[in-house]
Structures are given as C-alpha cells and as structure tokens.
Amino acid sequence: MIHHLVLFQVKPDVDEEKIEWMMRETRIQLLKIPEVLNLRCGKRVDESMEWPFFLSVEVESLDKLSIYMNDPIHVKFVEQVIKPHIVKRLALDYEMEPGKDVRYS
Template sequence: MIHHAAYFQLKPEVDAAGLEELVRTSRSLLLKIPEVLSVRSGRNIDPSCQWQFYFSIEVDSLEKLRITLDDAHHLKLLEKWIKPKTMAEFSMTYELDPSKNLKHS
C-alpha cells in the first residue's frame, strides 16, 4: 500500500472560502480516479504554519500512484484549482506495511 501526501502554502489572497473550496474539490476530483482507494484533505488548524492545505491518497502500488498522478482528474485539480491558489508545495510518499499488526505496538 502506498500513501502519498501533498502539502501546500496558500497565496496571501486566498481566504477561508477559497481554502474550503480546495478541500472539497480535491476530495471530489481525486475520488473519481479508479486507482485511488482513499482520499483525505484538510486545512491546518495552526494559523502560524506555512502549510495551510494538504491532501493525501492511498493506492495499491507505485505503478498505481504513477497512473493516478498522470490521471486527468489529478491534473485538473493541480492546474485549475491548486496552482492558482498556492505558492509553494512539497509531497512525500510512503510505503505502508500491512503485514504488521500495529494495534498493539
């Protein structure tokens, strides 16, 4: 299982309504991609943090992540919604280990 998280710094002119639109739109567009198993998106509750918006997705494999990142819905999210409202970003990708029971660790 692969977990991909992307963090974004908003442009100063983006207000609360613009941030809420990013949260809602990212969920709706990313859930349209067949390879995506789950989506999370949200706003940072710490107003002093520079990374005010994030989304994360989970997919079965690195190949499915590549397909997802090239999917038209993901590209539309980036070009139409995220790039016009953000000025910096970074992302991280993790491989999750489903073989270990983490409940009792």
C-alpha cells in the first residue's frame, strides 16, 4: 500500500473560502479515480504553518500510483484546482506495509 502525501503553499490571495472550495473539489474529482482507495485533504489549524493545504491518497501499489498520476481526471484537477492557487508543493510517498520491498509493489 502506497500513501501519497502532498503539501501545498498557496498564493497570497487564496483565502479560507478558496481553500474550502479546493477541499470540496479534491473530494469530488479525485474520488472518481478507481485506483484511489482512500483520500484525505485538509487545511491548517495553525496560521503559522508553512503548508496551509494538504491532500493524501492511498493506492495499492507504485504501478497504481503511476496510473493515478496520469489519469485524465487527476491531470485536469491539477491544472484547474491546484496550479492556479499554489506557489509551491511538496510530494512524499510512503510504503505502509512493514517488510514489503517497495520495488515489487
């Protein structure tokens, strides 16, 4: 199982209402992708946090992560929801099964 976590720094003009919209769109759009087993997104609770928005997705394997990343729904989501509102992103991928060799997942 692969956990894909992405943290976002938003543009200065992105307010709380826009982040709420981004959260709704994340759920509406990305849950349509069959490879997505679990999806979470959220906004910071502490204004001093550097990354005000995050999303995380769980998929079965690295192959499924690649399919998810290249899915037309995901590509459209990134172009329409993410890119217009962020200045920086940090993507992290983790294997969630102890002892599993990620090369074979």
